[in-house]
Each structure stands twice: as C-alpha cells, then as structure tokens.
Amino acid sequence: MTLKPVRDDLVDTAIPWCLTDEHRAWRRSMRDFTETVLRPAAAERSIEARVDVKILQRMGEAGLYGVLVPEEFGGADLTSASLMIEELARIDSSAATTVHVQMANASLLAELGTDEQRARLLPGLVTGESFLALGLTEPSGGSDAGNIATKAVRDGSDWVINGAKQFISNSGTPMTHHILVVAATGDFGTRRPRTTAFLVPTDSPGVDVGPSYPKLGWRSADTHPIYLSDVRVPADAVVGPQDKGYAKILQYLTWARIPVAAMAVGLAQGCLEETWHFVSNRESFGKPLHEHQSVAFGMSDLAALTHTARMITYDAAWKKDHGHPFDQEAAICKMVAADLANKIAYQASEMHGGYGFMDEYAVTRHYRDAKVLTIGEGTAAVQRLLIARSLGFKA
Numbered sequence: 001m002t003l004k005p006v007r008d009d010l011v012d013t014a015i016p017w018c019l020t021d022e023h024r025a026w027r028r029s030m031r032d033f034t035e036t037v038l039r040p041a042a043a044e045r046s047i048e049a050r051v052d053v054k055i056l057q058r059m060g061e062a063g064l065y066g067v068l069v070p071e072e073f074g075g076a077d078l079t080s081a082s083l084m085i086e087e088l089a090r091i092d093s094s095a096a097t098t099v100h101v102q103m104a105n106a107s108l109l110a111e112l113g114t115d116e117q118r119a120r121l122l123p124g125l126v127t128g129e130s131f132l133a134l135g136l137t138e139p140s141g142g143s144d145a146g147n148i149a150t151k152a153v154r155d156g157s158d159w160v161i162n163g164a165k166q167f168i169s170n171s172g173t174p175m176t177h178h179i180l181v182v183a184a185t186g187d188f189g190t191r192r193p194r195t196t197a198f199l200v201p202t203d204s205p206g207v208d209v210g211p212s213y214p215k216l217g218w219r220s221a222d223t224h225p226i227y228l229s230d231v232r233v234p235a236d237a238v239v240g241p242q243d244k245g246y247a248k249i250l251q252y253l254t255w256a257r258i259p260v261a262a263m264a265v266g267l268a269q270g271c272l273e274e275t276w277h278f279v280s281n282r283e284s285f286g287k288p289l290h291e292h293q294s295v296a297f298g299m300s301d302l303a304a305l306t307h308t309a310r311m312i313t314y315d316a317a318w319k320k321d322h323g324h325p326f327d328q329e330a331a332i333c334k335m336v337a338a339d340l341a342n343k344i345a346y347q348a349s350e351m352h353g354g355y356g357f358m359d360e361y362a363v364t365r366h367y368r369d370a371k372v373l374t375i376g377e378g379t380a381a382v383q384r385l386l387i388a389r390s391l392g393f394k395a
C-alpha cells in the first residue's frame, strides 16, 4: 500500500490566521525559488563547505535581502521575512542564515544610519551587490556582548579602532564591502563601556578578515574572525548614537530572534517531509516501514513538534507586525523552536537508520545545521534570561 498524505497543501493552509493572499503568494514564490535554485546542489555545497557566490547573487536578484528595509527601498513585514527564512531553511539553512544576516543588517542600517549612509549603501545591500556584516561578538564572549574590549579613540576628526571580532557571518564574501564594528568609545576597562557602531570598509588598512571557520553546520555560509589594527575611519563612519551603540542595536534587533525561530521551523518541516518520503518507500520485517505503528507515531511526534514551533513563531511575528508587545514572545519562540528543531532533527535522522548518518541525505545536513540554532542570536540561556526579566525577575 502506498502512503498518501491526507494534507499536502501546507504552503497555503499552515497558518491561515496570520497570512494575507500576498503572504501566500510570497510563500509559493519562495517555494518555487528554493526548489529550483537551492535544492539541486544543497548536499554538495554542505559537504564541500563551499560558499556559492552565484547562489548569493541569485538570492539578491530575487529580492530576498531587502525584505525588511523601508518601503521606499522595497521592504515588507516580519511575517513575510519569516516565511522566506522558513522556506529557505526547509532546504538549506546556510542560505537561510546568509539571507537572515544580510536582511537584518540592511534593516539595522536603514534604522540607525544617516540619510547619506542609507542613500549610499541600501540600494547595493538590497540587491546583494554589497554585503554588510555585523561585528559585535568578541573572543572574550558573545552572551555578555556589552562587555566590549575593541577600542575606538578619537584622533583629530577621525577614529582609530583596535580589537578583534569573532564568528562574524557574511564577513568574507567577495561582496562584503563593510563591517559594522561595535567598539568601546569611553569608560574603557569597565564591564559596561560606552559603545559606538562604526561602518568600516573591509579594504581599510589594518582590517584583516581571518580564514573561514570549519563548522559543524551552516557549512556553506560564510563565517570569519576579524582583526582590527589601527583602523582609521572618518567621523561620518559612526552609525547611530555615539556612546550608546550597543544598547540601540540590541533594542532594535529584538525582532531578529523571530526569523531565527522561523529557520528552526523550516528545518523541522524539511525533516518531516524527508522522513515521510523515506518511511513511505522502505520496507522492514516484510511490510512497508510506514505500516509499523511506532513509525507512524514517530511521524506524529515530528508533525506535532513542527506545528508547535510554527505556531509560537508566527504568533510572535504577527504581534510585531500588528504593533503588539512581542519581546517575551520573540525570546520564547527562539528558545523553544530551536530546541524542538534539534529534537526533530535527531528523531528524523534516527528514523532514516544508517542513511540518517550519510552526508548526502538532507536529514543529516539538517541534524548538523540544527545545533547552532540554540546559540546564534542569543543562546538558550540568554533567552531564559530575557524571559525571566520579562516576568519581573532581576536575572
């Protein structure tokens, strides 16, 4: 007996309460894009740990990097951004994180940049002709990110920057022309120095982008350390408020946890579909795998957990888009969806038997890509800290 899904219309019906016809059309176009552009060589890119510049360019041509910039530059809402990231991660989390970072950093520049910086840089960031990386995390630690050691001191009208940044996404592509470097600009040596963000061209003397990290997952996404040695930038390189840069960036990027949760949803959906196909087409003990009740129950768990992750993620996105408080929801969906994605990827790999350990199988890639979801954009402990604070605790 062939297994036939009762519902295969997920693209249109999964979250009817928060999607407009425009959202549904956007999701369908994303599904077409990911199936034709990403699926064919996703396994090879990951196995070879290869950042494919052509794919990055095609994502720019398709308008993916500009989803959250202001409308005059072609932007949309967070639900659209989350749908896009979910669809990308359903096949290729490396592509999803590349888009997420560029989208978030472009949006950050649109929010904090001067009119001149926006006019000069946003058009290129939206099309992907130019990439902007965000250099916040340092070798001494990312959770306590306000404790910044990289130092910028005034010299005439210029600033001179010294320090190091670690694990910086999209920082070494041929299109990466700027890094938004967060540096201490006062109260040096304290745990909470004054901080300012600087737009640093990657070709400035003293900027050294180190070799890409070999990674467990997100293997075809670009991640490097950055070293800054007497890097001189002019006064108009400052982005956002002087001396309050970190606080402003953190406050603005609260929403960025939601697309990361959407990445977890997409990865979970990918695992669910891959496992459904696998158990539909394999036999053991004289009958199809899907006729064993424990296999059917395993699929039930994958579906239930994926649904749960999706609901809390789009609840947070909907609240952000409709002007409701969403800080607690953003931390909850990031923490819970990332955890569920790891559980789902583990079980999906398990249900594939030995194939779930083989690199050319999508569930193996999803299993490796799931891990970082509990780390990037704030670890699970940091999300707990934020949730506890939203409950009134002085955590």
Ligand SMILES: Cc1cc2nc3c(=O)[nH]c(=O)nc-3n(C[C@H](O)[C@H](O)[C@H](O)COP(=O)(O)OP(=O)(O)OC[C@H]3O[C@@H](n4cnc5c(N)ncnc54)[C@H](O)[C@@H]3O)c2cc1C
Pocket (backbone or CB within 6 Å): 101, 133, 134, 135, 136, 137, 140, 141, 142, 143, 144, 166, 167, 168, 169, 170, 218, 223, 372, 375, 376, 377, 378, 379, 380, 381, 382, 385
């Ligand atoms: C692939 C990848 C891409 C990244 N891209 C970027 C980027 O583009 N830009 C950027 O600036 N950063 C980036 N990061 C950095 C990322 O934000 C940090 O890795 C993350 O915030 C955690 O910081 P850390 O690695 O220094 O760990 P640490 O902060 O040292 O944490 C180590 C452990 O201690 C726990 N911990 C820390 N504080 C507490 C506490 N108060 N209570 C309980 N437990 C605690 C953490 O949860 C974690 O388990 C990236 C990271 C990765 C892996």
